[in-house]
Amino acid sequence: MSYARQMLDTYPRDFNVDADLLAAAIDALDDCAQACNADTAADLSEQNLAEMVKCIRLCLDCVDVCTATARVIGRQTEYDASLVRPLLESCVAICRSCGDECERHAHMPHCRIGTEACRRCERACRELLDALK
Amino acid sequence: MSYARQMLDTYPRDFNVDADLLAAAIDALDDCAQACNADTAADLSEQNLAEMVKCIRLCLDCVDVCTATARVIGRQTEYDASLVRPLLESCVAICRSCGDECERHAHMPHCRIGTEACRRCERACRELLDALK
Amino acid sequence: MSYARQMLDTYPRDFNVDADLLAAAIDALDDCAQACNADTAADLSEQNLAEMVKCIRLCLDCVDVCTATARVIGRQTEYDASLVRPLLESCVAICRSCGDECERHAHMPHCRIGTEACRRCERACRELLDALK
Amino acid sequence: MSYARQMLDTYPRDFNVDADLLAAAIDALDDCAQACNADTAADLSEQNLAEMVKCIRLCLDCVDVCTATARVIGRQTEYDASLVRPLLESCVAICRSCGDECERHAHMPHCRIGTEACRRCERACRELLDALK
Numbered sequence: 001m002s003y004a005r006q007m008l009d010t011y012p013r014d015f016n017v018d019a020d021l022l023a024a025a026i027d028a029l030d031d032c033a034q035a036c037n038a039d040t041a042a043d044l045s046e047q048n049l050a051e052m053v054k055c056i057r058l059c060l061d062c063v064d065v066c067t068a069t070a071r072v073i074g075r076q077t078e079y080d081a082s083l084v085r086p087l088l089e090s091c092v093a094i095c096r097s098c099g100d101e102c103e104r105h106a107h108m109p110h111c112r113i114g115t116e117a118c119r120r121c122e123r124a125c126r127e128l129l130d131a132l133k
Numbered sequence: 134m135s136y137a138r139q140m141l142d143t144y145p146r147d148f149n150v151d152a153d154l155l156a157a158a159i160d161a162l163d164d165c166a167q168a169c170n171a172d173t174a175a176d177l178s179e180q181n182l183a184e185m186v187k188c189i190r191l192c193l194d195c196v197d198v199c200t201a202t203a204r205v206i207g208r209q210t211e212y213d214a215s216l217v218r219p220l221l222e223s224c225v226a227i228c229r230s231c232g233d234e235c236e237r238h239a240h241m242p243h244c245r246i247g248t249e250a251c252r253r254c255e256r257a258c259r260e261l262l263d264a265l266k
Numbered sequence: 267m268s269y270a271r272q273m274l275d276t277y278p279r280d281f282n283v284d285a286d287l288l289a290a291a292i293d294a295l296d297d298c299a300q301a302c303n304a305d306t307a308a309d310l311s312e313q314n315l316a317e318m319v320k321c322i323r324l325c326l327d328c329v330d331v332c333t334a335t336a337r338v339i340g341r342q343t344e345y346d347a348s349l350v351r352p353l354l355e356s357c358v359a360i361c362r363s364c365g366d367e368c369e370r371h372a373h374m375p376h377c378r379i380g381t382e383a384c385r386r387c388e389r390a391c392r393e394l395l396d397a398l399k
Numbered sequence: 400m401s402y403a404r405q406m407l408d409t410y411p412r413d414f415n416v417d418a419d420l421l422a423a424a425i426d427a428l429d430d431c432a433q434a435c436n437a438d439t440a441a442d443l444s445e446q447n448l449a450e451m452v453k454c455i456r457l458c459l460d461c462v463d464v465c466t467a468t469a470r471v472i473g474r475q476t477e478y479d480a481s482l483v484r485p486l487l488e489s490c491v492a493i494c495r496s497c498g499d500e501c502e503r504h505a506h507m508p509h510c511r512i513g514t515e516a517c518r519r520c521e522r523a524c525r526e527l528l529d530a531l532k
Binding site: 057061067071072083097 | 190197198200201204205208215219220223226230
Protein backbone atom coordinates (compact mmCIF):
# COMPACT_ATOMS: atom_id res chain seq x y z
CA MET A 1 0.00 0.00 0.00
CA SER A 2 1.50 3.37 -1.03
CA TYR A 3 2.32 6.05 1.54
CA ALA A 4 -0.33 8.24 -0.10
CA ARG A 5 -2.99 5.63 0.74
CA GLN A 6 -1.68 5.05 4.26
CA MET A 7 -1.62 8.79 4.87
CA LEU A 8 -5.23 9.19 3.75
CA ASP A 9 -6.28 6.36 6.07
CA THR A 10 -4.66 8.08 9.06
CA TYR A 11 -5.56 11.66 8.22
CA PRO A 12 -6.62 13.50 11.40
CA ARG A 13 -9.68 15.12 9.81
CA ASP A 14 -12.49 14.26 7.45
CA PHE A 15 -12.14 15.06 3.80
CA ASN A 16 -14.83 15.00 1.18
CA VAL A 17 -13.30 12.94 -1.62
CA ASP A 18 -13.24 9.19 -2.11
CA ALA A 19 -9.95 7.96 -0.64
CA ASP A 20 -9.48 5.22 -3.25
CA LEU A 21 -9.78 7.61 -6.17
CA LEU A 22 -7.61 10.21 -4.48
CA ALA A 23 -4.82 7.78 -3.58
CA ALA A 24 -4.92 6.27 -7.07
CA ALA A 25 -4.52 9.73 -8.61
CA ILE A 26 -1.64 10.74 -6.32
CA ASP A 27 0.20 7.47 -7.04
CA ALA A 28 -0.42 7.67 -10.78
CA LEU A 29 0.80 11.29 -10.87
CA ASP A 30 3.99 10.54 -8.95
CA ASP A 31 4.65 7.43 -11.05
CA CYS A 32 4.03 9.33 -14.28
CA ALA A 33 6.47 12.06 -13.21
CA GLN A 34 9.04 9.38 -12.42
CA ALA A 35 8.58 7.63 -15.77
CA CYS A 36 8.58 10.79 -17.89
CA ASN A 37 11.64 12.16 -16.11
CA ALA A 38 13.53 8.95 -16.94
CA ASP A 39 12.15 9.00 -20.47
CA THR A 40 13.58 12.49 -21.03
CA ALA A 41 17.05 11.13 -20.29
CA ALA A 42 16.53 8.00 -22.38
CA ASP A 43 15.31 10.11 -25.32
CA LEU A 44 18.45 12.25 -25.03
CA SER A 45 20.51 9.06 -25.38
CA GLU A 46 18.95 8.03 -28.68
CA GLN A 47 20.70 8.41 -32.03
CA ASN A 48 17.88 10.10 -33.92
CA LEU A 49 17.68 13.11 -31.65
CA ALA A 50 15.77 15.34 -34.03
CA GLU A 51 12.85 12.89 -33.93
CA MET A 52 12.86 12.89 -30.13
CA VAL A 53 12.63 16.65 -29.50
CA LYS A 54 8.85 16.81 -29.24
CA CYS A 55 8.84 13.82 -26.91
CA ILE A 56 11.49 15.42 -24.69
CA ARG A 57 9.56 18.69 -24.50
CA LEU A 58 6.28 16.98 -23.64
CA CYS A 59 7.94 14.74 -21.04
CA LEU A 60 9.45 17.82 -19.35
CA ASP A 61 6.02 19.46 -19.20
CA CYS A 62 4.48 16.24 -17.91
CA VAL A 63 7.01 15.96 -15.06
CA ASP A 64 6.39 19.54 -13.94
CA VAL A 65 2.60 19.44 -14.11
CA CYS A 66 2.19 15.98 -12.57
CA THR A 67 4.60 16.71 -9.71
CA ALA A 68 2.85 19.95 -8.80
CA THR A 69 -0.59 18.35 -8.97
CA ALA A 70 0.48 15.39 -6.83
CA ARG A 71 1.77 17.84 -4.23
CA VAL A 72 -1.43 19.89 -4.20
CA ILE A 73 -3.92 17.02 -4.08
CA GLY A 74 -1.61 15.05 -1.75
CA ARG A 75 -2.18 17.78 0.84
CA GLN A 76 -5.89 17.02 0.44
CA THR A 77 -8.53 18.57 2.68
CA GLU A 78 -10.77 21.41 1.75
CA TYR A 79 -10.80 20.89 -1.99
CA ASP A 80 -11.05 24.18 -3.74
CA ALA A 81 -12.74 23.05 -6.96
CA SER A 82 -11.75 26.27 -8.74
CA LEU A 83 -8.11 25.26 -8.26
CA VAL A 84 -8.13 21.48 -8.37
CA ARG A 85 -10.33 21.16 -11.45
CA PRO A 86 -8.17 23.16 -13.91
CA LEU A 87 -5.08 21.55 -12.41
CA LEU A 88 -6.41 18.05 -13.06
CA GLU A 89 -7.52 19.19 -16.53
CA SER A 90 -3.94 20.32 -17.18
CA CYS A 91 -2.76 16.85 -16.22
CA VAL A 92 -5.28 15.16 -18.48
CA ALA A 93 -4.17 17.38 -21.37
CA ILE A 94 -0.44 16.89 -20.92
CA CYS A 95 -0.75 13.15 -20.23
CA ARG A 96 -2.77 12.71 -23.40
CA SER A 97 -0.32 14.71 -25.56
CA CYS A 98 2.73 13.13 -23.97
CA GLY A 99 1.22 9.63 -24.09
CA ASP A 100 0.37 10.06 -27.78
CA GLU A 101 3.89 11.21 -28.60
CA CYS A 102 5.49 8.42 -26.56
CA GLU A 103 3.24 5.94 -28.36
CA ARG A 104 4.63 7.09 -31.71
CA HIS A 105 8.00 5.82 -30.43
CA ALA A 106 6.61 2.73 -28.73
CA HIS A 107 9.15 0.52 -30.51
CA MET A 108 11.62 2.04 -28.03
CA PRO A 109 10.97 0.23 -24.74
CA HIS A 110 11.43 3.39 -22.66
CA CYS A 111 8.75 5.19 -24.68
CA ARG A 112 6.43 2.20 -24.33
CA ILE A 113 6.76 2.49 -20.55
CA GLY A 114 6.22 6.27 -20.78
CA THR A 115 3.02 5.67 -22.77
CA GLU A 116 1.71 3.29 -20.14
CA ALA A 117 2.47 5.73 -17.31
CA CYS A 118 0.76 8.62 -19.13
CA ARG A 119 -2.34 6.60 -20.00
CA ARG A 120 -2.76 5.37 -16.43
CA CYS A 121 -2.28 8.90 -15.07
CA GLU A 122 -4.74 10.43 -17.54
CA ARG A 123 -7.33 7.83 -16.51
CA ALA A 124 -6.78 8.38 -12.77
CA CYS A 125 -7.08 12.16 -13.16
CA ARG A 126 -10.27 11.83 -15.20
CA GLU A 127 -11.81 9.56 -12.57
CA LEU A 128 -10.94 12.01 -9.81
CA LEU A 129 -12.30 14.88 -11.90
CA ASP A 130 -15.58 12.98 -12.40
CA ALA A 131 -15.83 12.38 -8.66
CA LEU A 132 -15.26 16.08 -7.90
CA LYS A 133 -18.14 17.19 -10.12
CA MET B 134 15.96 42.92 -17.73
CA SER B 135 15.13 39.44 -16.39
CA TYR B 136 16.75 36.33 -17.81
CA ALA B 137 13.31 35.24 -19.01
CA ARG B 138 13.08 38.36 -21.20
CA GLN B 139 16.67 38.06 -22.44
CA MET B 140 16.07 34.41 -23.30
CA LEU B 141 12.95 35.22 -25.30
CA ASP B 142 14.88 37.91 -27.21
CA THR B 143 17.57 35.40 -28.19
CA TYR B 144 15.36 32.37 -28.80
CA PRO B 145 16.55 30.52 -31.92
CA ARG B 146 13.06 30.08 -33.38
CA ASP B 147 9.85 32.02 -33.79
CA PHE B 148 7.12 31.64 -31.25
CA ASN B 149 3.57 32.83 -31.54
CA VAL B 150 3.00 34.71 -28.29
CA ASP B 151 3.75 38.32 -27.43
CA ALA B 152 7.19 38.34 -25.78
CA ASP B 153 6.33 41.15 -23.36
CA LEU B 154 3.28 39.35 -21.99
CA LEU B 155 5.09 36.04 -21.83
CA ALA B 156 8.14 37.42 -20.01
CA ALA B 157 5.93 39.36 -17.61
CA ALA B 158 4.03 36.17 -16.76
CA ILE B 159 7.18 34.07 -16.25
CA ASP B 160 8.68 36.74 -13.98
CA ALA B 161 5.47 37.22 -12.02
CA LEU B 162 5.08 33.46 -11.53
CA ASP B 163 8.66 33.00 -10.32
CA ASP B 164 8.39 36.03 -8.04
CA CYS B 165 5.07 34.84 -6.65
CA ALA B 166 6.54 31.41 -5.89
CA GLN B 167 9.46 33.10 -4.13
CA ALA B 168 7.18 35.35 -2.05
CA CYS B 169 4.69 32.63 -1.09
CA ASN B 170 7.47 30.23 -0.16
CA ALA B 171 8.91 32.82 2.22
CA ASP B 172 5.44 33.65 3.50
CA THR B 173 4.88 30.01 4.46
CA ALA B 174 7.91 30.20 6.73
CA ALA B 175 6.94 33.58 8.13
CA ASP B 176 3.40 32.34 8.87
CA LEU B 177 4.90 29.36 10.73
CA SER B 178 6.79 31.84 12.93
CA GLU B 179 3.68 33.70 14.05
CA GLN B 180 2.14 33.30 17.51
CA ASN B 181 -1.45 32.76 16.42
CA LEU B 182 -0.74 29.65 14.37
CA ALA B 183 -4.32 28.40 14.20
CA GLU B 184 -5.29 31.55 12.31
CA MET B 185 -2.45 31.05 9.83
CA VAL B 186 -3.20 27.46 8.74
CA LYS B 187 -5.32 28.35 5.73
CA CYS B 188 -2.74 30.89 4.59
CA ILE B 189 0.06 28.32 4.91
CA ARG B 190 -1.91 25.74 2.91
CA LEU B 191 -2.74 28.18 0.13
CA CYS B 192 0.83 29.49 -0.03
CA LEU B 193 2.11 25.93 -0.42
CA ASP B 194 -0.31 25.32 -3.28
CA CYS B 195 0.65 28.65 -4.86
CA VAL B 196 4.37 27.81 -4.79
CA ASP B 197 3.80 24.43 -6.47
CA VAL B 198 1.43 25.65 -9.16
CA CYS B 199 3.33 28.85 -10.01
CA THR B 200 6.69 27.08 -10.18
CA ALA B 201 5.38 24.38 -12.53
CA THR B 202 3.63 26.92 -14.75
CA ALA B 203 6.72 29.13 -14.96
CA ARG B 204 8.73 26.08 -16.03
CA VAL B 205 6.23 25.06 -18.71
CA ILE B 206 5.65 28.48 -20.26
CA GLY B 207 9.35 29.37 -19.80
CA ARG B 208 10.15 26.59 -22.28
CA GLN B 209 7.83 28.43 -24.70
CA THR B 210 7.49 27.43 -28.32
CA GLU B 211 4.61 25.51 -29.76
CA TYR B 212 1.97 26.51 -27.26
CA ASP B 213 -0.44 23.70 -26.74
CA ALA B 214 -3.53 25.68 -25.74
CA SER B 215 -5.20 22.59 -24.27
CA LEU B 216 -2.36 22.42 -21.73
CA VAL B 217 -1.36 26.05 -21.17
CA ARG B 218 -4.89 27.39 -20.76
CA PRO B 219 -5.99 25.19 -17.81
CA LEU B 220 -2.56 25.63 -16.27
CA LEU B 221 -2.84 29.44 -16.37
CA GLU B 222 -6.41 29.13 -15.08
CA SER B 223 -5.06 27.10 -12.14
CA CYS B 224 -2.63 29.94 -11.43
CA VAL B 225 -5.35 32.57 -11.61
CA ALA B 226 -7.47 30.51 -9.19
CA ILE B 227 -4.75 29.84 -6.63
CA CYS B 228 -3.35 33.39 -6.81
CA ARG B 229 -6.80 34.81 -6.18
CA SER B 230 -7.50 32.49 -3.23
CA CYS B 231 -4.03 32.91 -1.78
CA GLY B 232 -4.03 36.68 -2.35
CA ASP B 233 -7.43 37.00 -0.63
CA GLU B 234 -6.24 35.01 2.36
CA CYS B 235 -2.95 36.93 2.61
CA GLU B 236 -4.91 40.17 2.44
CA ARG B 237 -6.93 39.13 5.50
CA HIS B 238 -3.57 39.19 7.35
CA ALA B 239 -2.25 42.29 5.62
CA HIS B 240 -1.41 43.89 8.98
CA MET B 241 1.47 41.40 8.98
CA PRO B 242 4.06 42.87 6.60
CA HIS B 243 4.97 39.45 5.15
CA CYS B 244 1.35 38.80 4.22
CA ARG B 245 1.07 42.26 2.68
CA ILE B 246 4.00 41.38 0.41
CA GLY B 247 2.42 37.99 -0.35
CA THR B 248 -0.82 39.74 -1.34
CA GLU B 249 1.04 42.02 -3.72
CA ALA B 250 2.91 39.11 -5.34
CA CYS B 251 -0.32 37.11 -5.81
CA ARG B 252 -2.25 40.05 -7.27
CA ARG B 253 0.52 40.84 -9.75
CA CYS B 254 0.79 37.18 -10.76
CA GLU B 255 -2.96 36.76 -11.18
CA ARG B 256 -3.00 39.84 -13.43
CA ALA B 257 -0.05 38.66 -15.54
CA CYS B 258 -1.61 35.20 -16.02
CA ARG B 259 -4.95 36.72 -17.01
CA GLU B 260 -3.27 38.96 -19.57
CA LEU B 261 -1.39 36.03 -21.06
CA LEU B 262 -4.61 33.98 -21.09
CA ASP B 263 -6.40 36.79 -22.94
CA ALA B 264 -3.60 36.92 -25.50
CA LEU B 265 -3.77 33.15 -26.06
CA LYS B 266 -7.46 33.22 -26.86
CA MET C 267 8.34 -3.29 -10.57
CA SER C 268 8.53 0.52 -10.45
CA TYR C 269 8.85 2.63 -13.60
CA ALA C 270 12.29 3.72 -12.36
CA ARG C 271 13.47 0.09 -12.44
CA GLN C 272 11.84 -0.64 -15.79
CA MET C 273 13.41 2.49 -17.24
CA LEU C 274 16.87 1.49 -16.05
CA ASP C 275 16.42 -1.96 -17.59
CA THR C 276 15.58 -0.45 -20.98
CA TYR C 277 18.03 2.45 -20.94
CA PRO C 278 19.62 2.83 -24.40
CA ARG C 279 23.17 3.24 -23.08
CA ASP C 280 25.44 1.81 -20.42
CA PHE C 281 25.67 3.51 -17.07
CA ASN C 282 28.19 2.88 -14.37
CA VAL C 283 26.05 2.44 -11.25
CA ASP C 284 24.37 -0.69 -9.91
CA ALA C 285 20.80 -0.64 -11.24
CA ASP C 286 19.30 -2.21 -8.10
CA LEU C 287 20.79 0.42 -5.80
CA LEU C 288 19.91 3.24 -8.16
CA ALA C 289 16.30 2.15 -8.63
CA ALA C 290 15.90 1.60 -4.89
CA ALA C 291 17.15 5.14 -4.23
CA ILE C 292 14.90 6.76 -6.83
CA ASP C 293 11.85 4.91 -5.48
CA ALA C 294 12.70 5.68 -1.86
CA LEU C 295 13.21 9.37 -2.67
CA ASP C 296 9.92 9.68 -4.54
CA ASP C 297 8.07 7.76 -1.82
CA CYS C 298 9.64 9.88 0.90
CA ALA C 299 8.62 13.08 -0.88
CA GLN C 300 5.08 11.71 -1.18
CA ALA C 301 4.91 10.77 2.50
CA CYS C 302 6.42 14.00 3.83
CA ASN C 303 4.19 16.11 1.62
CA ALA C 304 1.12 14.37 3.06
CA ASP C 305 2.56 14.63 6.56
CA THR C 306 2.87 18.40 6.21
CA ALA C 307 -0.86 18.58 5.62
CA ALA C 308 -1.67 16.13 8.40
CA ASP C 309 0.50 18.11 10.83
CA LEU C 310 -1.39 21.28 9.88
CA SER C 311 -4.62 19.51 10.86
CA GLU C 312 -3.49 18.69 14.38
CA GLN C 313 -4.71 20.56 17.46
CA ASN C 314 -1.34 21.22 19.06
CA LEU C 315 0.05 23.22 16.16
CA ALA C 316 2.90 24.86 18.06
CA GLU C 317 4.40 21.42 18.69
CA MET C 318 4.19 20.54 15.00
CA VAL C 319 6.02 23.55 13.54
CA LYS C 320 9.46 21.97 13.45
CA CYS C 321 8.02 18.82 11.87
CA ILE C 322 6.23 20.86 9.20
CA ARG C 323 9.40 22.81 8.37
CA LEU C 324 11.52 19.67 8.10
CA CYS C 325 8.90 17.86 6.00
CA LEU C 326 8.82 20.80 3.58
CA ASP C 327 12.60 20.68 3.24
CA CYS C 328 12.49 16.91 2.81
CA VAL C 329 9.95 17.12 -0.02
CA ASP C 330 12.03 19.70 -1.91
CA VAL C 331 15.39 17.97 -1.51
CA CYS C 332 14.13 14.42 -2.18
CA THR C 333 12.14 15.47 -5.26
CA ALA C 334 15.10 17.29 -6.81
CA THR C 335 17.48 14.42 -6.06
CA ALA C 336 15.10 11.83 -7.53
CA ARG C 337 14.87 13.93 -10.69
CA VAL C 338 18.65 14.28 -11.02
CA ILE C 339 19.59 10.66 -10.33
CA GLY C 340 16.53 9.43 -12.26
CA ARG C 341 18.10 10.95 -15.38
CA GLN C 342 21.13 8.73 -14.61
CA THR C 343 24.03 8.36 -17.01
CA GLU C 344 27.35 10.07 -16.64
CA TYR C 345 27.34 10.48 -12.91
CA ASP C 346 29.13 13.62 -11.94
CA ALA C 347 30.31 12.64 -8.46
CA SER C 348 30.96 16.28 -7.53
CA LEU C 349 27.22 16.93 -7.96
CA VAL C 350 25.58 13.66 -6.97
CA ARG C 351 27.57 13.12 -3.78
CA PRO C 352 26.67 16.37 -1.98
CA LEU C 353 23.10 16.01 -3.22
CA LEU C 354 22.78 12.53 -1.71
CA GLU C 355 24.46 13.83 1.45
CA SER C 356 21.80 16.55 1.63
CA CYS C 357 19.15 13.84 1.43
CA VAL C 358 20.80 11.77 4.16
CA ALA C 359 20.95 14.87 6.38
CA ILE C 360 17.36 16.00 5.85
CA CYS C 361 15.94 12.45 6.07
CA ARG C 362 17.72 11.92 9.37
CA SER C 363 16.54 15.23 10.87
CA CYS C 364 13.02 14.83 9.53
CA GLY C 365 12.83 11.16 10.54
CA ASP C 366 13.99 12.03 14.07
CA GLU C 367 11.40 14.76 14.40
CA CYS C 368 8.61 12.59 12.98
CA GLU C 369 9.61 9.85 15.42
CA ARG C 370 9.08 12.24 18.34
CA HIS C 371 5.42 12.34 17.20
CA ALA C 372 5.21 8.64 16.34
CA HIS C 373 2.06 8.28 18.43
CA MET C 374 0.38 10.10 15.56
CA PRO C 375 -0.02 7.49 12.81
CA HIS C 376 0.85 9.96 10.01
CA CYS C 377 4.16 10.79 11.71
CA ARG C 378 4.90 7.10 12.20
CA ILE C 379 4.52 6.62 8.44
CA GLY C 380 6.69 9.69 7.83
CA THR C 381 9.39 8.23 10.07
CA GLU C 382 9.37 4.98 8.14
CA ALA C 383 9.62 6.77 4.77
CA CYS C 384 12.52 8.95 5.98
CA ARG C 385 14.45 6.02 7.46
CA ARG C 386 14.08 3.96 4.31
CA CYS C 387 15.14 6.90 2.13
CA GLU C 388 18.16 7.71 4.31
CA ARG C 389 19.26 4.07 4.07
CA ALA C 390 18.83 3.91 0.28
CA CYS C 391 20.77 7.15 -0.21
CA ARG C 392 23.60 5.93 2.03
CA GLU C 393 23.80 2.69 0.08
CA LEU C 394 23.98 4.53 -3.22
CA LEU C 395 26.59 6.91 -1.76
CA ASP C 396 28.70 3.94 -0.67
CA ALA C 397 28.46 2.43 -4.15
CA LEU C 398 29.55 5.72 -5.76
CA LYS C 399 32.70 5.95 -3.69
CA MET D 400 14.03 45.06 -4.17
CA SER D 401 13.16 41.38 -4.61
CA TYR D 402 10.41 39.73 -2.59
CA ALA D 403 13.08 37.52 -1.00
CA ARG D 404 14.78 40.63 0.43
CA GLN D 405 11.51 42.25 1.50
CA MET D 406 10.47 39.01 3.20
CA LEU D 407 13.72 38.80 5.14
CA ASP D 408 13.30 42.42 6.28
CA THR D 409 9.83 41.67 7.66
CA TYR D 410 10.49 38.20 9.06
CA PRO D 411 8.76 37.84 12.46
CA ARG D 412 11.77 36.24 14.17
CA ASP D 413 15.54 36.61 14.32
CA PHE D 414 17.70 34.50 12.08
CA ASN D 415 21.41 34.05 12.27
CA VAL D 416 22.56 34.65 8.69
CA ASP D 417 23.44 37.92 7.00
CA ALA D 418 20.28 39.07 5.20
CA ASP D 419 22.17 40.57 2.24
CA LEU D 420 24.02 37.34 1.50
CA LEU D 421 20.93 35.24 2.01
CA ALA D 422 18.72 37.37 -0.24
CA ALA D 423 21.43 37.51 -2.90
CA ALA D 424 21.67 33.71 -2.88
CA ILE D 425 17.89 33.17 -3.07
CA ASP D 426 17.59 35.62 -5.98
CA ALA D 427 20.59 34.16 -7.82
CA LEU D 428 19.22 30.61 -7.40
CA ASP D 429 15.75 31.52 -8.67
CA ASP D 430 17.22 33.50 -11.57
CA CYS D 431 19.58 30.68 -12.47
CA ALA D 432 16.72 28.18 -12.49
CA GLN D 433 14.76 30.54 -14.74
CA ALA D 434 17.67 30.98 -17.16
CA CYS D 435 18.64 27.31 -17.33
CA ASN D 436 15.04 26.23 -17.83
CA ALA D 437 14.76 28.58 -20.82
CA ASP D 438 18.17 27.46 -22.07
CA THR D 439 17.00 23.84 -22.13
CA ALA D 440 14.26 24.81 -24.55
CA ALA D 441 16.55 27.00 -26.64
CA ASP D 442 19.11 24.18 -26.87
CA LEU D 443 16.35 21.84 -28.07
CA SER D 444 15.64 24.31 -30.89
CA GLU D 445 19.18 24.29 -32.24
CA GLN D 446 20.20 22.44 -35.42
CA ASN D 447 23.23 20.64 -34.03
CA LEU D 448 21.33 18.75 -31.38
CA ALA D 449 23.99 16.11 -30.72
CA GLU D 450 26.35 18.86 -29.55
CA MET D 451 23.73 20.25 -27.17
CA VAL D 452 22.88 17.06 -25.26
CA LYS D 453 25.33 17.59 -22.42
CA CYS D 454 24.21 21.20 -22.05
CA ILE D 455 20.55 20.14 -21.90
CA ARG D 456 21.28 17.49 -19.26
CA LEU D 457 23.26 19.89 -17.08
CA CYS D 458 20.65 22.64 -17.42
CA LEU D 459 17.94 20.21 -16.29
CA ASP D 460 20.00 19.27 -13.23
CA CYS D 461 20.69 22.93 -12.54
CA VAL D 462 17.00 23.85 -12.60
CA ASP D 463 16.11 21.06 -10.17
CA VAL D 464 18.92 21.68 -7.69
CA CYS D 465 18.68 25.49 -7.72
CA THR D 466 14.89 25.49 -7.33
CA ALA D 467 15.00 23.11 -4.35
CA THR D 468 17.81 25.04 -2.68
CA ALA D 469 16.05 28.38 -3.15
CA ARG D 470 12.94 26.89 -1.53
CA VAL D 471 14.87 25.50 1.46
CA ILE D 472 16.99 28.57 2.19
CA GLY D 473 14.06 30.87 1.35
CA ARG D 474 12.24 29.39 4.36
CA GLN D 475 15.31 30.48 6.39
CA THR D 476 15.34 30.32 10.18
CA GLU D 477 17.11 27.69 12.19
CA TYR D 478 19.79 26.82 9.68
CA ASP D 479 20.69 23.20 9.94
CA ALA D 480 24.28 23.34 8.69
CA SER D 481 24.33 19.58 8.05
CA LEU D 482 21.56 20.12 5.47
CA VAL D 483 22.24 23.56 4.04
CA ARG D 484 25.98 23.09 3.51
CA PRO D 485 25.83 20.01 1.21
CA LEU D 486 22.86 21.55 -0.57
CA LEU D 487 24.80 24.74 -1.34
CA GLU D 488 27.79 22.60 -2.33
CA SER D 489 25.53 20.76 -4.78
CA CYS D 490 24.57 24.13 -6.26
CA VAL D 491 28.18 25.24 -6.55
CA ALA D 492 29.04 21.96 -8.31
CA ILE D 493 26.17 22.00 -10.79
CA CYS D 494 26.48 25.74 -11.51
CA ARG D 495 30.17 25.30 -12.27
CA SER D 496 29.62 22.29 -14.57
CA CYS D 497 26.62 23.85 -16.25
CA GLY D 498 28.31 27.25 -16.57
CA ASP D 499 31.40 25.63 -18.13
CA GLU D 500 29.29 23.74 -20.64
CA CYS D 501 27.17 26.79 -21.50
CA GLU D 502 30.39 28.77 -21.98
CA ARG D 503 31.54 26.28 -24.61
CA HIS D 504 28.46 27.38 -26.59
CA ALA D 505 28.75 31.05 -25.71
CA HIS D 506 28.53 32.02 -29.37
CA MET D 507 24.85 31.15 -28.97
CA PRO D 508 23.32 34.11 -27.13
CA HIS D 509 21.05 31.90 -24.98
CA CYS D 510 24.07 29.94 -23.74
CA ARG D 511 25.94 33.17 -23.01
CA ILE D 512 23.03 34.23 -20.77
CA GLY D 513 23.01 30.77 -19.17
CA THR D 514 26.73 31.09 -18.43
CA GLU D 515 26.21 34.43 -16.75
CA ALA D 516 23.34 33.11 -14.60
CA CYS D 517 25.36 30.05 -13.51
CA ARG D 518 28.48 32.08 -12.66
CA ARG D 519 26.49 34.56 -10.59
CA CYS D 520 24.68 31.75 -8.78
CA GLU D 521 27.88 29.84 -8.07
CA ARG D 522 29.40 33.00 -6.58
CA ALA D 523 26.36 33.78 -4.42
CA CYS D 524 26.24 30.20 -3.08
CA ARG D 525 29.97 30.26 -2.29
CA GLU D 526 29.58 33.53 -0.40
CA LEU D 527 26.69 32.16 1.62
CA LEU D 528 28.66 28.97 2.30
CA ASP D 529 31.60 31.03 3.56
CA ALA D 530 29.31 32.99 5.85
CA LEU D 531 27.80 29.78 7.28
CA LYS D 532 31.19 28.38 8.23
